[in-house]
Amino acid sequence: MWLHLAVLVGLFCLLRWYRERQVVSHLRDKFVFITGCDSGFGNLLARQLDLRGLRVLAGCLTEQGAEQLRSQTSGRLQTVILDVTKPESVAAAAEWVKERVGDRGLWGLVTNAGILPPAAPNEWLTKDDFSKILNVNLISLIEVTLSLLPLIRRTRGRVVNVSSPAGRVSLFGGGYCISKYGVEAFSDSLRRELSHFGIRAVLIVPGKYKTSIFPDNTQDVLEGIWRRVSAGVKESYGQKYFEDYCQYFHGLTAKGKENLSPVTNCMEHALTAVYPRIRYSIDWDSKCFSFALSYLPTSEADFILCHML
Template identity: 75%
Template sequence: MWLYAAALVGLCYLLRWYREKQVVSHLRDKYVFITGCDSGFGHLLARQLDLRGLRVLAACLTEKGAQQLRAQTSDRLETVILDVTKTESISAATQWVKERVGDRGLWGLVNNAGISIPTAPNEWLTKHDFMKILDVNLLGLLEVTLSLLSLVRKARGRVVNVSSVVGRVSLLGGGYCISKYGVEAFSDSLRRELSYFGVKVALIEPGFFKTNVTSPEKISRAIQEAWDRVSPEVKDIYGEKFLASGFPGTLIGILELSEGKNQGRLGGTAVKRLPSAQGVIPALWDRAPHQALLL
């Protein structure tokens, strides 16, 4: 009996392995739209998909970022300027995408644009500090997705939302962790709604890789700036020792402890070793992609 049970479990794993190894055909004819391509994972992903022959539509916040990306890719890749916090910018980018994909629709939408500051203990921040991050990481992602959803549905394609490990456990105050929890919730509900139309929704949850978003220097500077703005009463409650502690056990403490241990680098030959880009790629071309991938 145990032998039959073991054989059945082995068969299930074999079928699962075979299913996960199946990839979508005719990838070179498919369009993928990526936000946040000026630097970091978006920049890396755009380059890697271009190398694999996909038709990449890369959204950058600045013309400088767009020029740098075009200089490192083939003529297939096209760029557009996009500010995900502005409705008119999203509308213009949506029309731009429609003109390029035509009746084929949009195979892949990768929502990657994001920021991590201002961040600090919650009591040190204002509503505006929270909204600055939520506008980009959550509300911008929502509006971009809703604007392009009809094109993704037409292609029976994929929506890939870049969340974070802090979308599972909150490690620091401010809007970043809140925004990533929101991305997780939106993705889960969207997945259930769009499965009826053959559209798959995947979450990518990177850990602590060296990007602008996880720069300990920038996060420390943002915390110091928030401290400088708080009232004398709040400073008396927390004290300088709290500020100098480095917030052990929180995001900034973990980033400082991991400094130099994470070998992922953006740029040079090490770019190919960054697992986050490798995690997004299967979400776009596997026939049965994972719903969420923690990296």
């Protein structure tokens, strides 16, 4: 019995390995649009795909970021200034992409742009704090995707969204976890709807990596939020709670991995493989910690997270 089971598992792994090694043809003719290319995952992915021969269209927030990226890549790569929080900028970028791809359509879209702060206990924050993060991480992601879907439908291409372990378990207050829960829900519905057209919608779930999304001055950010909190709220929580929370949040965001290639390699696979995965959970912290917590009884997950603070 155990031998038969081992053979079946081995055959399954072999089949999966074979399927995942199948590469899409004519990659050099395919256009991919990436948001958030000034730094981090977007910047590395743009350079990586350019080396692979794809026609990369990179959305950068600043001209400085765009110039730096162009200096590191071939003449195939083109950049556009894109502020995903401004509808007019998104519309202009979508028109720019349409002009570049023409009748060939857009093979891939990677919605990588995102921010994390301000993050703190919910009662310390304002509506504007939540709106700032939701606009970048969720609303703009939806807007960019919807504006480019007609071009992707022409190629039966790929939509690659970037989520987070915090999209399954809310590890702290503020808009970040809420926005990633929203990305998960949007991607799920998008995947099912677009399968009718042969389009693959994929989720990338990185672990903890050192990118600009995690600011070096988290302590200063939290102190700034704490200073503006009302006297009544400060009295209720107390100074010790604030200090413990700073330590907890610093532990969540500090010491991220500096090698970003495991994430961009998964993004590249999602764009170039004939049979991409539905979800790429990268590293054991995203595979085990948040995944296991999300399947625990809620009371037990709450107990673990509450005692981390």
